Amino acid sequence: MLKTVAEIASVLAGFRPEALIIAGSAGGVDALLKLLPQLPPRFSLPVICILHVPGDRESRLAELFDARLIAPVKEAHDKLPVAGYTVYFAPAGYHLSIERDRAFSLSCEAPVHFARPAIDVLLESAADAYGPGLAAILLTGANADGAAGMARVHQRGGLTVVQDPADAQASTMPESAIKRCPPALVLSLAQIGALFPLLEKS
Amino acid sequence: MLIEAVYLKYNYDFRDYTGASQKRRVLHALAEMKCATVSELQSRVMHEPTAFAQLLQYLTIPVTEMFRDPEYFAALRTQVVPLLETYPSLKVWVAGCSTGEEVYSMAIMLHEEGLLERTLIYATDINQASLDAARRGVFNLDKMRLYTENYQKAGGKRAFSDYYTAAYDGALFDRFLTENVTFADHSLSTDSVFAETHLVSCRNVMIYFNKRLQDRVLGLFHDSLCHRGFLGLGTKESLEFSSYASRFDVVARRERVYRKSAQ
Numbered sequence: 234m235l236k237t238v239a240e241i242a243s244v245l246a247g248f249r250p251e252a253l254i255i256a257g258s259a260g261g262v263d264a265l266l267k268l269l270p271q272l273p274p275r276f277s278l279p280v281i282c283i284l285h286v287p288g289d290r291e292s293r294l295a296e297l298f299d300a301r302l303i304a305p306v307k308e309a310h311d312k313l314p315v316a317g318y319t320v321y322f323a324p325a326g327y328h329l330s331i332e333r334d335r336a337f338s339l340s341c342e343a344p345v346h347f348a349r350p351a352i353d354v355l356l357e358s359a360a361d362a363y364g365p366g367l368a369a370i371l372l373t374g375a376n377a378d379g380a381a382g383m384a385r386v387h388q389r390g391g392l393t394v395v396q397d398p399a400d401a402q403a404s405t406m407p408e409s410a411i412k413r414c415p416p417a418l419v420l421s422l423a424q425i426g427a428l429f430p431l432l433e434k435s
Numbered sequence: 436m437l438i439e440a441v442y443l444k445y446n447y448d449f450r451d452y453t454g455a456s457q458k459r460r461v462l463h464a465l466a467e468m469k470c471a472t473v474s475e476l477q478s479r480v481m482h483e484p485t486a487f488a489q490l491l492q493y494l495t496i497p498v499t500e501m502f503r504d505p506e507y508f509a510a511l512r513t514q515v516v517p518l519l520e521t522y523p524s525l526k527v528w529v530a531g532c533s534t535g536e537e538v539y540s541m542a543i544m545l546h547e548e549g550l551l552e553r554t555l556i557y558a559t560d561i562n563q564a565s566l567d568a569a570r571r572g573v574f575n576l577d578k579m580r581l582y583t584e585n586y587q588k589a590g591g592k593r594a595f596s597d598y599y600t601a602a603y604d605g606a607l608f609d610r611f612l613t614e615n616v617t618f619a620d621h622s623l624s625t626d627s628v629f630a631e632t633h634l635v636s637c638r639n640v641m642i643y644f645n646k647r648l649q650d651r652v653l654g655l656f657h658d659s660l661c662h663r664g665f666l667g668l669g670t671k672e673s674l675e676f677s678s679y680a681s682r683f684d685v686v687a688r689r690e691r692v693y694r695k696s697a698q
Contacts, residue, residue, distance in 0.1 A: 310672070310673055312649070312672075312677075314676075328456075330455035331455070332454055336676075338456065339669075339671050340496070341498045341642070342460075361454075
């Protein structure tokens with residue numbers, strides 16, 4: 234595991250992210266509560282958050298975080314253009330994708346890994362839309378969703394960051410992703426927070 | 436490519452469907468139909484009509500539930516029904532009705548509000564197999580628990596089980612619900628308006644369309660709706676980014692119920 238900011242910065246040197254996706258499942262709300270307040274003020278990238286949430290009721294995540302963050306927080310709706318300086322949350326009960334015209338789209342296709350929204354669906358579509366311009370962070374979770382998506386992000390030249398399984402509340406999700414395709418960075422939650430300002434500058 | 440070829444040969448137009456979900460569905464079809472490449476799939480589909488019928492099932496998405504987003508049906512009951520009651524006869528269009536869950540939900544709601552007898556419901560879809568399933572009105576018994584919960588949250592006035600007979604693993608819905616329903620093959624991409632309607636319900640259908648096709652479809656609905664007619668969309672859809680935003684008034688913002696503007 235990399236330790237210093239200088240080491241992390243050297244890995245980031247080749248990347249120019251245009252969008253950031255942060256994904257997780259079990260333990261993800263706690264992780265985001267620690268992580269998102271560390272976003273620098275006026276962080277210029279769109280930050281798209283996706284957690285596994287039950288499909289049978291409205292997700293309140295956007296409201297929850299809107300009250301805690303300086304940046305505007307929105308729920309991603311169909312055909313909403315993806316804009317910078319904004320934090321988005323995937324709604325419950327739909328798959329979320331990003332289209333090539335950089336707008337969100339929703340879909341009621343069957344759940345993937347028993348999840349809707351599924352992390353793989355968002356990451357795979359965003360990897361197609363942004364290519365090397367995508368940075369993706371995969372956090373704690375108790376199933377293997379996200380592993381295929383992170384592999385696609387890597388394959389398309391994007392930056393992949395996975396939470397250190399030892400640091401994660403549930404280790405299956407980060408472990409599965411690391412096993413499937415070694416990420417550019419494996420970091421603790423604290424180090425991921427320190428990564429944000431570097432993403433904007435890289 | 437494949438989608439263009441399907442249009443030219445079979446006249447099913449998927450060219451303005453959104454990219455990401457269409458790509459997933461074509462990849463899914465490749466795996467299920469055991470084709471190594473898209474061009475292999477394309478040549479099979481071009482030469483075997485049965486392969487096309489199979490592909491069509493993958494390209495369209497028959498995943499829906501009864502009384503999905505119960506608050507939508509609750510909003511129709513409280514804010515739309517009182518105005519629909521003023522008409523001597525009604526026409527309702529459920530566009531992209533898939534396997535019929537939305538149609539039966541609408542019929543049950545209208546029945547409980549005393550409007551079903553004087554309502555004609557047009558239930559349209561491009562997928563003939565889905566329409567056949569919708570006509571049969573048999574739904575998976577496993578789903579009835581979820582549907583009952585949804586029905587109750589939607590302001591249901593009875594026991595949901597009054598509407599169906601359980602047999603084996605299926606729930607057969609009562610025939611009277613579809614007596615005034617016309618199930619019809621209609622493409623939102625290529626067909627035109629066929630009737631004047633008082634309410635159009637088209638939920639989670641246009642999420643699969645790009646903005647151009649979405650605008651075409653909203654144009655169809657606008658033309659079909661009578662003066663001050665109602666339009667219901669899925670709860671994460673919006674008119675906001677369409678060119679029809681100014682031609683509808685908001686009735687219930689969260690529930691996505693709109694009304695054709697007066698001008």
